[in-house]
Amino acid sequence: MRDNPSMIPEVLISEVGPRDGLQSVKATMPTADKLHWIDALHAAGLREVEVASFVPARLLPQMADAAEVVRHALSLRGWTVMALVPNRKGAEAALRAGAHKLTLPVSASAAHSLANVRKTPMAMVEEVREVLALRDAIAPKAKVEAGISTAFGCTLQGEVTEDEVVRLAAALAEAGVDDVGLSDTTGMANPAQVRRLFRRLFAEIGDRAGAAHMHNTRGLGLANCLAAYDVGVRTFDSSLGGLGGCPYAPGASGNVVTEDLVFMFEAMGVSTGVDLAGLLAARAPLRQGLPGEPLYGMTPEAGLPKGFAQEALNG
Ligand code: ZN
Numbered sequence: 001m002r003d004n005p006s007m008i009p010e011v012l013i014s015e016v017g018p019r020d021g022l023q024s025v026k027a028t029m030p031t032a033d034k035l036h037w038i039d040a041l042h043a044a045g046l047r048e049v050e051v052a053s054f055v056p057a058r059l060l061p062q063m064a065d066a067a068e069v070v071r072h073a074l075s076l077r078g079w080t081v082m083a084l085v086p087n088r089k090g091a092e093a094a095l096r097a098g099a100h101k102l103t104l105p106v107s108a109s110a111a112h113s114l115a116n117v118r119k120t121p122m123a124m125v126e127e128v129r130e131v132l133a134l135r136d137a138i139a140p141k142a143k144v145e146a147g148i149s150t151a152f153g154c155t156l157q158g159e160v161t162e163d164e165v166v167r168l169a170a171a172l173a174e175a176g177v178d179d180v181g182l183s184d185t186t187g188m189a190n191p192a193q194v195r196r197l198f199r200r201l202f203a204e205i206g207d208r209a210g211a212a213h214m215h216n217t218r219g220l221g222l223a224n225c226l227a228a229y230d231v232g233v234r235t236f237d238s239s240l241g242g243l244g245g246c247p248y249a250p251g252a253s254g255n256v257v258t259e260d261l262v263f264m265f266e267a268m269g270v271s272t273g274v275d276l277a278g279l280l281a282a283r284a285p286l287r288q289g290l291p292g293e294p295l296y297g298m299t300p301e302a303g304l305p306k307g308f309a310q311e312a313l314n315g
Contacts, residue, residue, distance in 0.1 A: 009273030011265055012235045013258060014048040014211055015041055018069070019084050020255055021243025022062050023053055025293055031065045033289025035072045040285050041240065042076040044278030049073060050082040050103065054090035070097040086117060091131040101143040104128055105183070106172065108165045109154035125171045132176050145210055146172040147181045151197065153188030166200050179210030181235070184224065187217020191227035198231045211235035214256045216242055221256035222264055236261060241283055242296030257297040266310050276310060
């Protein structure tokens with residue numbers, strides 16, 4: 001833990017492994033193991049975590065314990081507990097469980113959106129409006145984020161134009177969401193594109209521009225995070241051990257690896273508030289809960305460089 005609480009981290013690392021990671025692997029992590037893992041993530045100093053997805057258990061048995069996991073995460077203090085919800089029904093369950101913040105995926109690709117939720121992107125904006133009305137009615141302090149998925153390209157549709165993404169972001173901001181992030185769901189983004197699109201996002205919706213959610217499918221996850229940082233993004237989604245990928249595509253890696261992302265920022269002198277040694281330790285309960293699942297990360301493989309010291313930890 002940091003011993004200098006007055007130092008506010010310059011970037012927010014939003015750990016999405018318990019949601020994005022676990023829902024992408026075939027095995028189901030037992031609830032008790034999830035809770036141990038979440039404890040370890042909290043102990044490492046993470047201050048935002050996406051712990052579950054509120055979807056029907058018949059679609060995602062890995063998330064059947066979502067409410068219990070949210071309640072446990074809420075018992076740990078000083079962090080924001082997030083849940084992914086695809087619709088109003090999921091939002092109601094997540095709000096009733098007490099989640100601090102909801103994230104709603106809204107696909108910029110019409111093809112992806114129709115295939116996944118049988119709705120066009122603009123019909124999803126209406127769903128978001130309903131979620132916001134529900135939030136105002138039953139949990140007015142909760143925040144609602146929209147994450148624009150397939151913002152950088154789509155495996156079904158191919159190219160997604162920047163105009164489409166910006167138009168959708170404007171509609172979501174107008175609907176009243178607290179922030180709008182951009183997700184490279186399919187790992188197709190490159191740094192030049194990331195810079196361009198986040199610049200346009202800031203120009204369009206100002207301080208409602210939210211997180212960069214990058215996947216490492218083609219090895220550009222960190223480069224894309226750095227590109228987003230360079231144009232002003234300060235919240236980054238990542239997953240411990242790069243957990244995720246796709247059970248049907250062997251070797252496909254998932255989200256940006258939290259350990260590598262934290263190492264990059266800390267080595268640059270950009271404080272994250274996260275203790276790298278604690279993060280490395282958090283791999284043990286993850287392994288225990290998902291034996292045999294490959295974990296990624298260059299920093300965990302190589303170890304910390306000789307003499308490397310985290311400002312925040314020693315200051
Ligand atoms: Zn993702």
